[in-house]
Amino acid sequence: MPHALLQDRVAIITGAGQGLGRAVALEYAAEGAAVALLEINDETLAETAQAIEEAGGEYKTFALDITDYDAYARAVDDVMAWKGKVDILVNNAAIAIYGTILEDELDNWRKQIAVNLEAVYMGSKLVAPHMAAANYGRIVSVASIQGFASSGEAGPYNAAKGGIMAYTKSMAVELGAYNILVNAVAPGFMRTPMSFVDGVDETTTPDFLEWYVERGKIPLRRTGLPEDVSGTIVFLGSEYCRYMTGQLLVVDGGLMSTF
Numbered sequence: 001m002p003h004a005l006l007q008d009r010v011a012i013i014t015g016a017g018q019g020l021g022r023a024v025a026l027e028y029a030a031e032g033a034a035v036a037l038l039e040i041n042d043e044t045l046a047e048t049a050q051a052i053e054e055a056g057g058e059y060k061t062f063a064l065d066i067t068d069y070d071a072y073a074r075a076v077d078d079v080m081a082w083k084g085k086v087d088i089l090v091n092n093a094a095i096a097i098y099g100t101i102l103e104d105e106l107d108n109w110r111k112q113i114a115v116n117l118e119a120v121y122m123g124s125k126l127v128a129p130h131m132a133a134a135n136y137g138r139i140v141s142v143a144s145i146q147g148f149a150s151s152g153e154a155g156p157y158n159a160a161k162g163g164i165m166a167y168t169k170s171m172a173v174e175l176g177a178y179n180i181l182v183n184a185v186a187p188g189f190m191r192t193p194m195s196f197v198d199g200v201d202e203t204t205t206p207d208f209l210e211w212y213v214e215r216g217k218i219p220l221r222r223t224g225l226p227e228d229v230s231g232t233i234v235f236l237g238s239e240y241c242r243y244m245t246g247q248l249l250v251v252d253g254g255l256m257s258t259f
């Protein structure tokens with residue numbers, strides 16, 4: 001363990017089975033946090049748990065759907081029974097269902113708003129009283145650059161991400177008196193299982209490579225990896241972040257700086 005930026009911290013991470021959530025779980029555990037892994041897919045959840053086990057980290061697994069709020073509440077109770085506190089919540093889990101308003105169904109809107117926004121509200125609501133009682137907390141939510149600008153065909157997803165940005169500020173204002181810091185991260189393109197659309201990794205298509213990489217629409221000229229973003233989420237959960245709340249950190253290789 002090279003550092004201990006999160007020594008003795010207890011963190012809940014949603015969507016910890018793969019992609020960014022797994023990278024955050026591994027990095028949090030490596031930094032000394034005890035991590036509660038919440039994930040709907042029990043196979044990927046077990047893989048993340050095994051990786052943390054092999055690295056000597058401390059963890060507990062919860063195979064659940066974060067929109068099942070009774071199950072989510074029981075998980076928070078279990079974490080309290082396990083460690084007596086929740087220092088950090090990382091609202092990471094999300095789903096993406098592609099389609100324009102002309103072809104999309106209301107049900108797809110509801111599903112994405114439920115996982116990507118409502119569960120951010122509910123998860124935060126479940127941990128906030130414990131954090132307030134302890135006069136300490138960090139809530140970090142994963143938004144997206146799609147909350148600022150749209151690549152098309154992802155309206156409900158983008159609406160949820162924009163909602164996270166606004167709600168982060170609201171929570172920061174409401175919870176500041178309890179020393180609960182609430183911030184968000186907006187990744188750009190990241191190579192994760194979510195970047196596969198119809199079986200194709202959209203960050204490896206010729207069009208993507210030409211426009212974003214070769215022509216420099218992403219100034220750093222590569223697609224992001226989960227490990228490029230997880231360190232920012234470590235920072236936001238750590239003591240290096242102690243006078244910053246209500247903020248959004250964009251981690252996109254410079255993409256939003258170009259037009």
Ligand SMILES: NC(=O)c1ccc[n+]([C@@H]2O[C@H](COP(=O)([O-])OP(=O)(O)OC[C@H]3O[C@@H](n4cnc5c(N)ncnc54)[C@H](O)[C@@H]3O)[C@@H](O)[C@H]2O)c1
Nearest residue numbers: 015017018019020040065066093094144187190192193194
């Ligand atoms: N991949 C990208 O390019 C990109 C870009 C910007 C933002 N993001 C955001 O980063 C975060 C992580 O995305 P990712 O790319 O790792 O996605 P991913 O699809 O690879 O991983 C998401 C994880 O969340 C889990 N999950 C989904 N619904 C759940 C539910 N109801 N209950 C519990 N777990 C659930 C999934 O099973 C999966 O393990 C998301 O908030 C996403 O919107 C991703």
